[in-house]
Amino acid sequence: MTETAANGRRPRRRRPPMRAGGLDLRVTLQDVADRAGVSLTTASRVVNEGARRVGPVMTDRVNRAVAELGYMANLQARAVATGHSAMVGVTVHNIDDPYFSSIAAGLIDATRTRQLLVCISSTAHGEAGECQYVSLMRGQLARAVVLIGSRSDDQRAREALRAEVSAFVSAGGRAVCVGQDMLGVDTIMPENRAGAMALARSLVALGHRSFAVLAGPRDVLTAKDRTDGFRAGLRAWSVELNPRWVVAGAFTRDGGYEAMSAVLASGPARPDCVFAVNDVMAVGALARLRAEGISVPDDIAVAGFDDIHTLRDVYPPLTTVRLPLKRMGEMAANLVLSEDGRDRPRIIPVPGEVILRESTLPRPR
Amino acid sequence: MTETAANGRRPRRRRPPMRAGGLDLRVTLQDVADRAGVSLTTASRVVNEGARRVGPVMTDRVNRAVAELGYMANLQARAVATGHSAMVGVTVHNIDDPYFSSIAAGLIDATRTRQLLVCISSTAHGEAGECQYVSLMRGQLARAVVLIGSRSDDQRAREALRAEVSAFVSAGGRAVCVGQDMLGVDTIMPENRAGAMALARSLVALGHRSFAVLAGPRDVLTAKDRTDGFRAGLRAWSVELNPRWVVAGAFTRDGGYEAMSAVLASGPARPDCVFAVNDVMAVGALARLRAEGISVPDDIAVAGFDDIHTLRDVYPPLTTVRLPLKRMGEMAANLVLSEDGRDRPRIIPVPGEVILRESTLPRPR
DNA sequence: CTTGTCCAGGAAAGTGCTTTCCCGGGCTAC
DNA sequence: GTAGCCCGGGAAAGCACTTTCCTGGACAAG
Numbered sequence: 001m002t003e004t005a006a007n008g009r010r011p012r013r014r015r016p017p018m019r020a021g022g023l024d025l026r027v028t029l030q031d032v033a034d035r036a037g038v039s040l041t042t043a044s045r046v047v048n049e050g051a052r053r054v055g056p057v058m059t060d061r062v063n064r065a066v067a068e069l070g071y072m073a074n075l076q077a078r079a080v081a082t083g084h085s086a087m088v089g090v091t092v093h094n095i096d097d098p099y100f101s102s103i104a105a106g107l108i109d110a111t112r113t114r115q116l117l118v119c120i121s122s123t124a125h126g127e128a129g130e131c132q133y134v135s136l137m138r139g140q141l142a143r144a145v146v147l148i149g150s151r152s153d154d155q156r157a158r159e160a161l162r163a164e165v166s167a168f169v170s171a172g173g174r175a176v177c178v179g180q181d182m183l184g185v186d187t188i189m190p191e192n193r194a195g196a197m198a199l200a201r202s203l204v205a206l207g208h209r210s211f212a213v214l215a216g217p218r219d220v221l222t223a224k225d226r227t228d229g230f231r232a233g234l235r236a237w238s239v240e241l242n243p244r245w246v247v248a249g250a251f252t253r254d255g256g257y258e259a260m261s262a263v264l265a266s267g268p269a270r271p272d273c274v275f276a277v278n279d280v281m282a283v284g285a286l287a288r289l290r291a292e293g294i295s296v297p298d299d300i301a302v303a304g305f306d307d308i309h310t311l312r313d314v315y316p317p318l319t320t321v322r323l324p325l326k327r328m329g330e331m332a333a334n335l336v337l338s339e340d341g342r343d344r345p346r347i348i349p350v351p352g353e354v355i356l357r358e359s360t361l362p363r364p365r
Numbered sequence: 366m367t368e369t370a371a372n373g374r375r376p377r378r379r380r381p382p383m384r385a386g387g388l389d390l391r392v393t394l395q396d397v398a399d400r401a402g403v404s405l406t407t408a409s410r411v412v413n414e415g416a417r418r419v420g421p422v423m424t425d426r427v428n429r430a431v432a433e434l435g436y437m438a439n440l441q442a443r444a445v446a447t448g449h450s451a452m453v454g455v456t457v458h459n460i461d462d463p464y465f466s467s468i469a470a471g472l473i474d475a476t477r478t479r480q481l482l483v484c485i486s487s488t489a490h491g492e493a494g495e496c497q498y499v500s501l502m503r504g505q506l507a508r509a510v511v512l513i514g515s516r517s518d519d520q521r522a523r524e525a526l527r528a529e530v531s532a533f534v535s536a537g538g539r540a541v542c543v544g545q546d547m548l549g550v551d552t553i554m555p556e557n558r559a560g561a562m563a564l565a566r567s568l569v570a571l572g573h574r575s576f577a578v579l580a581g582p583r584d585v586l587t588a589k590d591r592t593d594g595f596r597a598g599l600r601a602w603s604v605e606l607n608p609r610w611v612v613a614g615a616f617t618r619d620g621g622y623e624a625m626s627a628v629l630a631s632g633p634a635r636p637d638c639v640f641a642v643n644d645v646m647a648v649g650a651l652a653r654l655r656a657e658g659i660s661v662p663d664d665i666a667v668a669g670f671d672d673i674h675t676l677r678d679v680y681p682p683l684t685t686v687r688l689p690l691k692r693m694g695e696m697a698a699n700l701v702l703s704e705d706g707r708d709r710p711r712i713i714p715v716p717g718e719v720i721l722r723e724s725t726l727p728r729p730r
Numbered sequence: 731c732t733t734g735t736c737c738a739g740g741a742a743a744g745t746g747c748t749t750t751c752c753c754g755g756g757c758t759a760c
Numbered sequence: 761g762t763a764g765c766c767c768g769g770g771a772a773a774g775c776a777c778t779t780t781c782c783t784g785g786a787c788a789a790g
Binding site for chain 1: 775776777778779
Binding site: 025072073074075076077080085087098102109117119121124135136141167170172284308309310313315 | 452
């Protein structure tokens with residue numbers, strides 16, 4: 001009681017920018033302790049419900065003070081003291097793209113019950129942005145970082161990212177990638193190549209013989225893998241792909257629209273079937289064909305990749321390769337949460353499933 | 366030099382859970398200072414490029430040490446020291462819904478250059494989840510919190526959220542809402558009511574006389590506002606809405622599908638036109654009508670709301686009310702970043718624009 | 731009655747950073 | 761030549777927590 005009285009409250013801290021007029025009522029654990037008439041230590045122990053037990057009287061007093069003051073622990077300070085936080089950093093290339101938002105949704109869902117704080121950054125393609133974000137997460141003492149999206153074929157950028165990720169891991173974090181296995185960390189790996197290959201086989205089986213590919217961005221490995229897989233699948237049936245009909249384009253609806261335009265402009269001949277390396281592009285292609293008055297699937301068939309949920313109702317229904325996107329997000333979350341204990345990264349392949357719909361009806365020959 | 370030698374490096378800190386085998390190489394500012402042979406203070410000043418100038422020699426030495434050691438500041442510690450962080454918390458109801466991911470994309474975009482760290486939580490409807498998240502953000506000393514999505518008509522929940530937000534603001538944060546103005550904070554307010562009203566007028570002008578409304582979830586104010594606005598718009602033309610044809614349903618494709626089913630099942634009569642309170646539901650309705658062999662727009666016209674970008678290519682193209690979703694995200698970011706200095710919250714109404722497309726061709730009478 | 735063992739509570743030392751305050755040297759002004 | 765003044769550098773005091781270590785009392789065992 002003697003000391004306690006002398007232990008005057010520290011003066012309100014300097015709070016630098018201090019919003020105009022907004023009185024600052026940040027309440028600290030010390031405030032709680034004071035109000036409850038206990039030591040800071042005891043207050044901390046009650047709040048943390050940790051190993052150390054506290055008597056029921058004190059516990060009660062502290063809890064009451066917490067409620068009365070509306071106390072919320074300063075999580076940053078806690079992170080500094082303990083050396084780790086509950087944050088999980090996530091990067092996607094474009095959150096507005098349903099491919100990414102589906103995966104993110106799965107991840108967030110799986111994470112909800114686990115008391116983790118998910119931070120999403122939309123890095124608009126490019127390893128540079130991801131690099132920066134991983135570094136930021138290192139600064140946040142993030143528990144993990146999840147890099148969602150295709151790797152690029154830019155070797156230098158990839159090395160830089162690899163180094164950054166490795167620094168993050170050395171600092172005690174965990175890293176997971178959804179895409180290609182190029183970072184030396186746990187990876188959820190959609191089987192783009194095999195999926196596209198299977199799709200090619202199915203399309204040939206339906207009677208299609210000449211193909212165009214709307215191949216996505218040149219430097220994106222996912223696009224490359226799907227294109228290559230498709231070509232390989234055709235080749236297995238001795239069907240060759242006309243290089244003039246393999247045209248690049250952005251991974252967007254408009255990218256698909258323009259790539260389709262390029263195919264149509266390439267000459268009077270037309271392919272039996274167009275494979276767009278993702279559904280979003282396929283929708284753009286459909287729009288372009290409709291604008292031209294070309295009937296799908298009667299004149300030209302169209303197939304996509306991903307089986308995006310929100311696109312399941314375009315007309316005609318799109319043949320595609322289904323990837324369990326939400327599930328992939330959950331799998332990523334599980335990788336983040338499970339201790340590995342093993343020395344080598346886990347690679348989890350995710351097969352795609354060919355879904356034939358009306359956009360590629362059988363072609364009578 | 367005398368002191369420096371004695372100033373032995375602190376022993377490596379206790380690092381509690383310590384991943385198996387993962388050697389912990391967290392490098393601190395002290396390490397940098399030691400390596401550069403300068404004081405902690407100087408190192409800090411160099412790293413922060415703050416007001417205080419440091420001589421070129423020291424600056425250089427520190428920068429070199431930073432590079433060599435791969436130093437990344439512990440942002441949590443910085444936040445503790447300064448009393449604020451660069452974090453912005455964002456809640457959406459469902460990140461997988463294009464409505465939300467578009468707004469989020471706009472927000473993230475606008476935020477990229479500003480050195481802010483965006484944390485997104487998907488709170489799956491419900492003020493309770495938002496409450497919890499705002500509290501979490503208070504613990505993170507977040508600079509701001511952005512609540513994206515409709516308020517519900519649950520008064521108690523709303524009060525709780527309001528209290529939590531107010532605690533957040535008292536602690537020096539800023540709050541922005543995208544939805545209804547019910548929280549007493551800066552708000553981006555889509556004019557749902559007016560938009561639906563205008564849509565109703567346009568549809569009547571096209572010759573439609575009997576309407577069904579797929580009205581969304583009962584407790585969601587956005588759904589309610591749109592329904593009410595639509596009803597009011599009809600009434601202005603002396604058209605009444607048959608209550609049996611106002612059916613609730615989830616804000617999803619499947620919700621729209623089922624609500625449409627309910628309308629069809631309600632009797633032999635059919636409405637001229639169906640208004641789904643958002644595009645996603647409208648797409649579900651289209652699917653249901655197609656399944657029934659009912660032609661849109663010849664037999665029944667369909668209209669939605671939002672003008673979701675990825676849905677712009679459904680067939681037939683959907684009449685809707687366009688909301689500038691990405692722009693709304695940017696506006697929210699701007700509200701977050703601009704100091705207000707005013708005493709009362711800013712409310713920014715966002716008008717919707719009626720877009721007539723083929724799903725509601727004029728009906729000859 | 732003494733000794734040893736828990737046990738709840740508190741003081742204090744940490745966590746990595748910022749920022750205030752102090753100090754000594756070089757400069758200019760008179 | 762000296763008084764006054766910046767100016768770059770460092771020591772130390774925060775910031776809001778956690779956790780170790782200590783302490784005094786209650787209790788059981790001998």
